[in-house]
Amino acid sequence: MARHAMTELPPLVSTEWLAVHLGDPDLVILEASIFLDTKNASGRPEFRSGLDAFEGDGRLPQSRFADLFFDYSDASATLPFTRPQRSQFIESATRSGIAATTTLVIFDRLVGQWAARLWWLFKTFGHQRVAVLDGGFKKWSSEGRQIETGQIWPHLPEKYQNLWDGLLxxxxxxxxxxxxxxxxxxxxxxxxxxxxxxxxxxxxxxxxxxxxxxxxxxxxxxxxxxxxxxxxxxxxxxxxxxxxxxxxxxxxxxxxxxxxxxxxxxxxxxxxxxxxxxxxxxxxxxxxxxxxxxxxxxxxx
Missing domain, CATH: 3.40.250.10 (Rhodanese-like domain)
Structure with a gap:
């Protein structure tokens, strides 16, 4: 049994908390970074996925990347980053290897707004145990904590099932x-x-x-x-x-x-x-x- 299985998970967890719980069997760590490029060929500011940074610049141990462009946003919507429909959310959470009982910790490489966005999405679909890593990648790395590089290990999908939505x-x-x-x-x-x-x-x-x-x-x-x-x-x-x-x-x-x-x-x-x-x-x-x-x-x- 995971060491935190019977305790409440606050909406925000510290780097110390995460360091202690690395390796817990029901823990999944997701990165949700999106960058805004102000200098590009189009001459207009454009959002860019943080996947390249996740793969090439190091990442939190055992973490996975969550695609807020497509997987966790409604691709059919006219506005960017619109909350997905329930069916799309369930499919994306399943591909991310997340079960309804998963303890989910989310971080980004900016000031936490993208991690908060994914936290909010999971909360609106009724996920109970989800938190944002306070300070994100910046605080974790500045404290000299472990950064994983090299091969990204595959994970198995989990059949995600949620109970309700509407919160927040x-x-x-x-x-x-x-x-x-x-x-x-x-x-x-x-x-x-x-x-x-x-x-x-x-x-x-x-x-x-x-x-x-x-x-x-x-x-x-x-x-x-x-x-x-x-x-x-x-x-x-x-x-x-x-x-x-x-x-x-x-x-x-x-x-x-x-x-x-x-x-x-x-x-x-x-x-x-x-x-x-x-x-x-x-x-x-x-x-x-x-x-x-x-x-x-x-x-x-």
Whole structure:
């Protein structure tokens, strides 16, 4: 029996925890890195899979690569990185060698937003034992811990079965109800301040969803290690912009990636009434009937 089989798994695990549990029979480690190339032949910023880095630059011991481009995103959707349908998710988890009882630890080589995205996906499909590695590859490698190179060992598929979905998931219709005042919930945008206010924007309509408050996702991180701030500091960061009074909190960003880091942080502090808007502004701004606001946030009551 695995040493952690009878214990609760928090949403965030430390490098020390993972080092102790390497080799546990029900543990699977997944890398979920995606890079943004700003210099390429097209002249436009483009996302790039982290598979090359996983294969060539070393990786965490016994880890596997999770393809967020195709396997864990809906390839038929018009928006990139859209949550997959249940059937596709089950097929991808099966190919990754993950069972419903697997203890899953996810990391990336950036600041944790892609690991948080995959963590959120598994949570929305009801996977119980899934966590993000705090600080990811940067913290693990900077501590001089084992890095695996060379041959990538194959793994056997597992027939994945999940029980339910819906946790941590908000739709465009849910957000519309919040904007109209039909749902007493709070919208928290994880974009940088200049993007939130509309001073800069890469989208066809600048600004934010009306009634939102701003909490840039990088303010939740320790820049030295890429680890999330301690829970008391995370709580203080949220309380500075939104009352943590039990109301539903919906996080969003430009494309549903950074906002999952906000959902993860809320889970770390034990705030249970939270969800993430998967389509985020990429979906919202495409519907010209939906309003946008510019300028600073208005205080929430």
């Amino acid at each position: 998931l908000a739709s465009k219709q849910d957000v519309e109800k919040i904007v109209l005042g039909e749902d007493r919930a709070a919208l928290v945008c994880l974009l940088p301040e200049d993007d939130f206010t509309g001073a800069v924007s890469a989208r066809q309509r600048a600004g934010h969803i009306p009634g939102s408050v701003n909490l840039p996702f990088k303010t939740l991180l320790d820049p030295r290690t890429n680890a999330l701030l301690p829970p008391d500091q995370l709580r203080a960061a949220f309380e500075a912009v939104v009352p943590l009074d039990g109301r539903k909190i919906v996080t969003y960003c430009g494309g549903g990636i950074a906002s999952t880091l906000g959902a993860l942080a809320l889970s770390v502090i034990g705030y249970g009434n939270a969800a993430e808007y998967d389509g985020s502004l990429a979906e919202w701004v495409e519907d010209t009937s939906l309003p946008m606001e510019t300028g600073p946030a208005k205080p929430l009551r």
